[in-house]
Amino acid sequence: MRMVLAIILCKILRFVGKLVGKGSSLPGQFALKLCPDVLRRVKLPSYVIAVTGSNGKTSTVEMIASVLRAAGKDVVYNAEGSNQIEGVTTLILTHCTLGGKMKGDVLLLESDERYARYSFKWFHPTHFVITNLYRDQLTRNGHPEWVYDAILPAIHDDTTLVLNADDPLVSCFAQGHDKVKWFGLEAWEGATKEHHGVYHDGARCPVCKGKMEYTLYHYNQVGHYRCTACGHHRHEPDFAATSLDLKEGKLVLDGDTEIALSFRSIYNVYNILAAWSLCRLCGVDKQTIAKVLGSYILKNGRMVTFTLGGHHGTLLTSKHENSVAYDTNLRYIKDTGKDCSVLVIVDAISRKYFTGETSWLWDIDFDQLAAPHVKRVVLCGKYVNDLALRFDCSAVPQDKITCLDTVAQAAELLEQDGEEDLYVVTCFSDRDKLLGRVQRTE
């Protein structure tokens, strides 16, 4: 009876909430008060898929949803990104019959690394995709190994783990777990023998702290590794990107399926690979997956193009407090090889909470902007002094750097002179301060 009441209450609150434009966590919160174990009582679809990791969750979930829908499945997923237990409860209960049976063939969840254990206490995903773990939002998450410990209680024996074989920390989730499927990227032109980046979180083995050896690096600590002490190593992937040409935008999966990349970033390759692996495990045929992923344009709009004065601009949305997101975008700029200016904005560090903590700037490999085709670097925002200090200790020549206090001043300066390509590197909330001052193009 309690379950039925919780479902009714949740549906009513969600309906009213939508009318007044309220978020999706409150209905679930009340339903949980009325019936704390409601998530255990409801009957879920035969596929319950969860995706977590530091980067790429939203994109991967979007791709999986598109593919599964194209394959004719009815997919329910948390598109609004409310990925804590209250939001998950709202999503499930609003899709339930009064008898407690959830409608749809697939429940697909983007899951917050730190909160997965609370939701999955009551029900277990059939498939749990873990994309990567690296330094992200230090103030909130601490170190990746802390996040690893936070995810661990969310993993149950009956769940099939779908893991990134190339991430040494993620691969630890397989220890003592029977049902594991791996995905990974094989050698390609952009892989390096040497490690690149300011810090190396893969230098020591996450299992025994022994010295790690890599035969190749894809980026940061992601690559082909083996511990010289305990033997912790990259597993042979069940699903692999067997060939990759980022310049041509060509990716081959499992040796026979080619996908054209709309966004040529190594990140995107891993998101596609994760989505591919999961959809293959759900029995979708290769052609259907390739067709959807090949024409897939990310809805979350991390890459936006615009004009500002004589500049053709590209906004590469990064995440503050996440050096890997920055590094990947800086590498993209470095690889273009064409004359350009770069604008870096740090005005508000997070849109969710206040912090003035800027140590993460020191984790970013800004030396990549020392490339000769980068003609000018403009730094701006409330934290411009922190940026300036960081650049003081970089390889970027000082005479290339201009520092300004506000986004408006930077936009004004760039509008007035120059015609070279312009790349803007910043996070979602700071980018909006610039978008109001430029002409967007498609």
Ligand SMILES: [Zn+2]
């Ligand atoms: Zn080891």
